Structure formats: structure tokens, C-alpha cells
Amino acid sequence: xxxxxxxNLNVSYGETAVLKNFNLDVEAGSIYCLLGTSGCGKSTLLKxxxxxxKPKGGEILLKNKPVNPAEQSIGYxxxxxxxxxxxxxxxxxFLGAKIxxxxxSKNAExxxxxxxxxxxxxxxxKELSGGQQQRVALARAWMLQPELMLMDxxxxxxxxxxxxxSRDLFLYLWKAYKTTTLFVTxxxxxxxxxxxxxxxxxxxxxxxPEIFKNPLFQANADRTPRDFYDLEQTISQRMQETGRDTDE
Amino acid sequence: MNKRLQTILFGFLAFNxxxxxxxxxxxxxxxxxxxxxxxxxxxxxQSNIWEHITASFxxxxxxxxxxxxxxxxxxxxxxxxxxxNKICSPLLYFIYPVPKLALLPVVMLxxxxxxxxxxxxxxxxxxxxxIVAARDAVLHIPHEDFHVLISLxxxxxxxLRWIILPAILPEMLTSLxxxxxxxxxxxxxxxTFGTDKGMGFYIVDAWMRLAYTQMYAAILLLSLIxxxxxxxxxxxxxxxxxxxx
Numbered sequence: 001x002x003x004x005x006x007x008n009l010n011v012s013y014g015e016t017a018v019l020k021n022f023n024l025d026v027e028a029g030s031i032y033c034l035l036g037t038s039g040c041g042k043s044t045l046l047k048x049x050x051x052x053x054k055p056k057g058g059e060i061l062l063k064n065k066p067v068n069p070a071e072q073s074i075g076y077x078x079x080x081x082x083x084x085x086x087x088x089x090x091x092x093x094f095l096g097a098k099i100x101x102x103x104x105s106k107n108a109e110x111x112x113x114x115x116x117x118x119x120x121x122x123x124x125x126k127e128l129s130g131g132q133q134q135r136v137a138l139a140r141a142w143m144l145q146p147e148l149m150l151m152d153x154x155x156x157x158x159x160x161x162x163x164x165x166s167r168d169l170f171l172y173l174w175k176a177y178k179t180t181t182l183f184v185t186x187x188x189x190x191x192x193x194x195x196x197x198x199x200x201x202x203x204x205x206x207x208x209p210e211i212f213k214n215p216l217f218q219a220n221a222d223r224t225p226r227d228f229y230d231l232e233q234t235i236s237q238r239m240q241e242t243g244r245d246t247d248e
Numbered sequence: 249m250n251k252r253l254q255t256i257l258f259g260f261l262a263f264n265x266x267x268x269x270x271x272x273x274x275x276x277x278x279x280x281x282x283x284x285x286x287x288x289x290x291x292x293x294q295s296n297i298w299e300h301i302t303a304s305f306x307x308x309x310x311x312x313x314x315x316x317x318x319x320x321x322x323x324x325x326x327x328x329x330x331x332x333n334k335i336c337s338p339l340l341y342f343i344y345p346v347p348k349l350a351l352l353p354v355v356m357l358x359x360x361x362x363x364x365x366x367x368x369x370x371x372x373x374x375x376x377x378x379i380v381a382a383r384d385a386v387l388h389i390p391h392e393d394f395h396v397l398i399s400l401x402x403x404x405x406x407x408l409r410w411i412i413l414p415a416i417l418p419e420m421l422t423s424l425x426x427x428x429x430x431x432x433x434x435x436x437x438x439x440t441f442g443t444d445k446g447m448g449f450y451i452v453d454a455w456m457r458l459a460y461t462q463m464y465a466a467i468l469l470l471s472l473i474x475x476x477x478x479x480x481x482x483x484x485x486x487x488x489x490x491x492x493x
Binding site: 047050051052068069070071074075076078079080082084085086087095096098099100124125126140144150 | 392393394395396397398399400401402403406410411414415417489490491
């Protein structure tokens, strides 16, 4: 049984259909990288799953129940992290527990330690660098041990070095908790280095997406930079053939 | 020395120097030197002036509080319900520039010449500024701030508690700072009618009696009320909007 099922989802902005009869099954404990051009509906899909956008039709099931952020635990990291300026790092981290009125997770201390956030707890988001803000957003999303993690281009505004470090931290957390994750990106390289599935979204999301199983994911011993490069080329070629070419 | 204290001290000295230079230059009985006023201040403060200071302080604080307590919720309501905003906006824009001070006779005819007319006048003048400021402040909150809370299943009360109120607080305090000056001006005007208590009455009475030293001392004390309110807002902002500093 998939962890997340999206069936015949229809989402429009006014008269413009962004997602039309969209279908997707997401395996539990996997990372699905959603790859596609700007405006193809990647972010819209995430926002619809976590309740920010109301769909016109279709259904979204999380563990076979209609998705409901008030009852199910969903971690969401928007592109600019969504940290609240008026809360300290500590208050931002524990915001989820306060909103959902649940005790702070036993792993909270661990996550804070792993992401090296202890010295930053009393600071405000404006006092942090982009990389530090990103780590706070990652930690906040993981604090509640969500059933589903939604990440919307979380590393796109970071420099290459910080983005790679943040991705490593994300994969470290994912290995520890095996949270089912939808990861939006428009960067093929990031997708092949992050996901165990790569979902190619059509330019105008009116079809069922094509899904690649990433053979290089977690295959530590064998993979070489050349393998990644070849896979990037394959995906890029496939996207061009199907009119799904990314911005890059 | 604290930077703010330095600014205040510098402002105070510059103001007094300017006043003193004008008094020396103009040489008129109507422009008393600050040195004369400060010398007389001791005996003035031992007179019944405290009754007037208290009456004015209570009126202005009541007026500001009532304007905030009605204006902020009204602004939030307009921001939250676009249909109500659409209906009320034209009315708001029509009423906003009307010189409300001209309504003083109407308010006094309807409410009499007692305390309520004076407080209502202050509220009338401040409340529209506060409504517009609150509504616009809410509408300027980035949508992304709400998204994380929606994904956590937050309801309206939680949105208000965790996002709307803290996000609009700095803008509301700025707006309040502007309204304090206006409130003091309105207070002075309303106290020149139908009362024998308040700094407005005291200043006009001293003026009529040609007691210019008393008049200037009272103007200084009325300004001090405004300054105390202004300073209090600064302190509140520093305490509760720490992320801004």
C-alpha cells in the first residue's frame, strides 16, 4: 500500500488548470524528487497536499485516509524556509508541537545536536545565515517526526557548497527516520543526488508523470561521478523528448 | 551613556537653546525666557496643576486605549473578510480625510459637554488611522508565513496568536506613535470647552490672565505628557519586538 496516493487531482488558478487528473503513488520511506520546469505545478502539488491550496477535484490519501494536516503530521519546508521572524530559533523549532498541542518529540534534542543548532537557539532568524536558516527549517520539519515530508526547492537559494552540505544533512536525517518525502526541484543534478525516485512532471501537468527509479541512490560503493553525469544526461534527454525540459 | 538618552538630552538642550535665543532676540512679554519658566516651575508644581495634569493624562490614555481596542479588531476584520472590506473601504476613505475636529460641536450636542464628548473626540480622530494601519499591516504579511502553520493544521485563533498579532505589532506601534501627537492636540482643543480641569483649560486660562510664565510651564508639562507616552511606546517596542533590534 503506498504511503501517499494522489488520484485524479485537479487544481486551477482561476481558469488556468495547473494539475489536471493528476495521479501519483508514493512508496513509504522513499524520496520522490519532482522535476520539471517553472510553472508546471510542482509547488502547487505540495501546497495542495498540505492544505494550502484547495483542489477542485480528486483525492489525496495519506496512509489510506484523506489527507488532513490537523490530524496527520506533515512536515513542510517552503522555498524560503517559512521561519517566523518574531520567534527565536528555539520557539520556531517547537512551534509545531505548540500548534498541534503534542509533547516535544524525544528526538528533538538529537536533531538539534545533529544539525548543530544549540548555539543558535536564542537567536532570531534574521541573525542567521542562509545555511543556518535552512538547518532550522529542516530541524523544525523533523521535530514532529512527520508521516510525510514536503520540501519545496529547499536548497535553491543557497550557494553550491552550503546546498550540498544541507542536502547531506537532509539525507542523514532521512536515513535516521526514513520519512516519506516529496522533494521539489528544477535541478536535474540535485534530483539524481537526492531521490530514489525521480518524477518527471510534464510542462503542463495534464498527464500522469513518468517515474524513474534512481539506480545510483544509496549504491555507495559502485557509483562514480561519471554514473551521475550519465544519469543526468539520460533524464535531460528524456525531458527534451517529451517536452519536459527544465530551466537548466 | 545610553544612545537614546543621549538623543533625548541633545534634543532637549537644542530645543531650549532655540527657545532662549528667540526670547533674547524678540524681547517680548509674550515670549518668556526658558530660564524664567524653569525657575517658576517649582512653585507651579506645588500648586493645583496636578489635578489638571491628571485629568488630561487620564483622558488621553482612555482615548488612545479605546481607539486601539476598537480600531485594531475592526482592521483585522476588514483584512480577514474581503467582502466586508470591499463594502467598508469606500466609507473609510470618505470619512478618513473629514476634519473630525469640526465635529466637536456635533459631538457636544449629542453627548453633552462632559468627559465622554472629549474622549469620543480623541477616539474619532484616532480610530480611522488605526483601522487602516491594522488592515494594511495584515494584508502585507507574506503568504509564506501562513503556509507553514496551515501545513501544521493551525486554526484561525492560532494564526492570530502566532502570526497576525506579532507580525502587525511593529506597524501598530509606529501608527500609535503618530497618533499620540494627534491625540494630545485634540485633547488640548477639547479641554478649552466645557471644563475647568485639564491642561487645555489651564493653558487658555493662564493666557487670558496674561500669566505667561504659567502658560509656558503648562505647555511644557503638556508636551511632557506626550513625551512620556511616546517614550513608553518605544520601551514597549524594544521589549516585545526584540527581533527588530
